[in-house]
Amino acid sequence: MIEIKRLSLVNFRNYISLDISFNKKINIFLGNNAQGKTTLLESIYLLAISKSHKTFKDKDLIKFNESFCKVTTELTKDQNQLTLNVVISNEGKKVLVNQVEKRKTSEYIGVFNVVMFAPEDLEIVKGEPINRRKFIDIEIGQISSIYIFDLNQYNRILKQRNEYLKQISQTQKIDYAYLDTITEQLSFYGAKITSNRIKFINKLNKFARNLQKYISSHQEDLYINYLSNYQLKDNINQQQIFQLYKKNYQRDIIKGVTKLGIHKDDIRFIVNDIDVSNFGSQGQQRTTALAIKLALIDFVKEETNHYPIVLLDDVLSELDDNRQTQLLDCIKDKCQTFVTSTNISGIKKELIDKSDIFVIENARITKEKGEKYGKQ
Amino acid sequence: MQYPDSISKLIESFSKLPGIGPKSAERLAFYVANKMKEEDVLNFAKSLVAVKRELMKCPICGNLTDKNPCVICRDTNRDKSIIAVVEENKDVIAIEKMKEYRGLYHVLNGVISPINGVGPQDINIPSLLERLKNDEIKEVILATNTTIEGESTAMYIAKLLEKIDISVTRIARGLPVGGGLEYADEVTLLKALEGRREIK
Numbered sequence: 001m002i003e004i005k006r007l008s009l010v011n012f013r014n015y016i017s018l019d020i021s022f023n024k025k026i027n028i029f030l031g032n033n034a035q036g037k038t039t040l041l042e043s044i045y046l047l048a049i050s051k052s053h054k055t056f057k058d059k060d061l062i063k064f065n066e067s068f069c070k071v072t073t074e075l076t077k078d079q080n081q082l083t084l085n086v087v088i089s090n091e092g093k094k095v096l097v098n099q100v101e102k103r104k105t106s107e108y109i110g111v112f113n114v115v116m117f118a119p120e121d122l123e124i125v126k127g128e129p130i131n132r133r134k135f136i137d138i139e140i141g142q143i144s145s146i147y148i149f150d151l152n153q154y155n156r157i158l159k160q161r162n163e164y165l166k167q168i169s170q171t172q173k174i175d176y177a178y179l180d181t182i183t184e185q186l187s188f189y190g191a192k193i194t195s196n197r198i199k200f201i202n203k204l205n206k207f208a209r210n211l212q213k214y215i216s217s218h219q220e221d222l223y224i225n226y227l228s229n230y231q232l233k234d235n236i237n238q239q240q241i242f243q244l245y246k247k248n249y250q251r252d253i254i255k256g257v258t259k260l261g262i263h264k265d266d267i268r269f270i271v272n273d274i275d276v277s278n279f280g281s282q283g284q285q286r287t288t289a290l291a292i293k294l295a296l297i298d299f300v301k302e303e304t305n306h307y308p309i310v311l312l313d314d315v316l317s318e319l320d321d322n323r324q325t326q327l328l329d330c331i332k333d334k335c336q337t338f339v340t341s342t343n344i345s346g347i348k349k350e351l352i353d354k355s356d357i358f359v360i361e362n363a364r365i366t367k368e369k370g371e372k373y374g375k376q
Numbered sequence: 377m378q379y380p381d382s383i384s385k386l387i388e389s390f391s392k393l394p395g396i397g398p399k400s401a402e403r404l405a406f407y408v409a410n411k412m413k414e415e416d417v418l419n420f421a422k423s424l425v426a427v428k429r430e431l432m433k434c435p436i437c438g439n440l441t442d443k444n445p446c447v448i449c450r451d452t453n454r455d456k457s458i459i460a461v462v463e464e465n466k467d468v469i470a471i472e473k474m475k476e477y478r479g480l481y482h483v484l485n486g487v488i489s490p491i492n493g494v495g496p497q498d499i500n501i502p503s504l505l506e507r508l509k510n511d512e513i514k515e516v517i518l519a520t521n522t523t524i525e526g527e528s529t530a531m532y533i534a535k536l537l538e539k540i541d542i543s544v545t546r547i548a549r550g551l552p553v554g555g556g557l558e559y560a561d562e563v564t565l566l567k568a569l570e571g572r573r574e575i576k
């Protein structure tokens with residue numbers, strides 16, 4: 001069991017300084033727009049993943065006109081007490097576990113995991129392929145630092161290859177030994193990433209399928225299909241992929257860019273045999289988005305042996321009663337959960353009874369006595 | 377306000393150094409103008425000119441030297457059958473410090489990196505191939521860095537040497553000596569596993 005006991009922020013977005021303790025599994029943050037609700041969840045996300053879910057520019061997290069920000073948490077993981085720090089300044093980002101600086105992400109990632117539910121989740125289902133690739137990469141990256149390394153290597157060598165292709169068309173000179181070399185490297189990482197993504201989708205599928213069934217009262221059968229741009233049946237290996245690239249050398253050279261690769265992959269969500277991204281109803285799309293996010297909770301548990309911390313940003317009141325119940329069943333007593341909402345009225349009483357309620361106003365937090373919200 | 381000409385020129389010179397931005401260049405230039413003793417400035421200027429005038433790249437191995445050929449290339453006690461291929465002069469110094477390696481070097485002066493405008497022909501690879509025509513050489517150790525460009529460069533050179541009867545090796549990547557496995561990060565551990573060797 002992982003539980004955040006204390007969270008403190010310094011110069012983090014609109015917070016000058018904040019220090020709160022948590023005693024309950026479920027914590028609800030109430031407040032009007034632009035008061036700092038998402039920011040709180042963002043700080044927890046940052047502690048888990050060492051990146052924000054909203055921006056890849058770390059410096060955006062520093063309060064305007066300040067030079068640094070700092071996020072600290074004390075958490076318990078089984079019997080152990082852990083302190084995590086993330087400090088962002090002009091010198092970059094520092095992450096510390098129990099006051100010891102960790103220089104490599106791989107030494108830091110995975111202390112605890114999060115699953116964030118946000119209104120943008122619908123984009124995973126409805127949006128562009130890049131949204132789906134980002135989803136996959138973040139979630140596998142959360143449990144495997146080797147995957148992050150492989151992905152960075154792939155992207156770097158892809159950039160080198162595209163630049164080299166451009167230079168070929170400018171100079172009309174080709175060094176095939178070099179083109180072969182970088183293509184081999186691309187194939188090596190492409191093969192590893194493809195296999196890992198397929199493995200991930202298969203695991204996710206197993207959990208999401210059951211969840212979709214429950215949420216839809218056995219009306220909907222979900223199947224997630226991984227569309228690898230390499231289109232290899234099975235036996236995905238570096239040699240086969242290298243041959244595919246080789247066949248396309250002329251095309252790549254003419255276009256001056258690498259057309260083939262994991263940067264073109266996508267996933268399809270099939271519900272009752274139709275592609276729900278393009279042809280599903282609003283309700284089916286919402287159910288699918290919810291099912292895959294809920295499936296991550298089981299996935300993280302299976303991979304890491306611990307349930308993730310669940311962050312629900314502005315989503316509860318969006319969900320109908322049935323979907324809320326389903327969500328509650330998934331997190332009940334298993335995951336510490338942080339919920340934000342502008343309004344208490346959309347949230348089920350069953351949840352309110354179990355939770356601590358905090359009101360956020362202009363980056364200041366007060367813990368509410370329960371009676372006001374009809375708690376017993 | 378316009379800076380005096382001599383200061384502007386100095387700022388411009390400093391900003392040509394790696395890792396020095398316009399702000400730092402300005403700070404350094406004004407430090408020289410206001411704070412440094414004339415004697416120190418003169419010594420500085422002299423050594424700047426000296427490294428350029430008195431040092432050259434060894435025509436054989438590409439290492440920085442004040443003798444032609446360099447002390448390593450001319451040393452008759454060294455093992456002329458092995459060449460370690462490295463990226464930079466400082467890599468030679470690092471290996472020499474160890475005092476265990478008795479072979480020769482070849483300094484590439486960079487790695488292949490199209491995004492930095494460095495192609496295969498822009499580093500000292502042609503001169504390496506020329507050297508290898510000498511029958512004396514039995515082994516080439518590819519000791520470029522473990523960055524992806526260091527890997528590309530090593531793999532590329534290995535490809536060029538495929539048909540030549542010389543053994544080509546790559547330095548191992550792996551665990552820091554003296555540390556327990558549990559302290560290594562996962563990527564390092566993986567690379568150490570991939571680079572394992574048979575001992576029986």
Ligand SMILES: Nc1ncnc2c1ncn2[C@@H]1O[C@H](COP(=O)(O)OP(=O)(O)OP(=O)(O)O)[C@@H](O)[C@H]1O
Nearest residue numbers: 013014032033034035036037038039060062063064
């Ligand atoms: N770097 C920053 N420095 C200072 N303030 C910032 C920074 N970044 C964002 N803000 C401000 O922080 C405030 C809180 O944003 P946040 O997204 O947490 O609001 P919220 O409570 O989730 O609102 P909503 O209900 O609209 O989602 C906003 O007014 C935003 O403009």
Ligand SMILES: [Mg+2]
Nearest residue numbers: 037038039314
């Ligand atoms: Mg918000």
Ligand SMILES: [Zn+2]
Nearest residue numbers: 434437446449
């Ligand atoms: Zn020499």
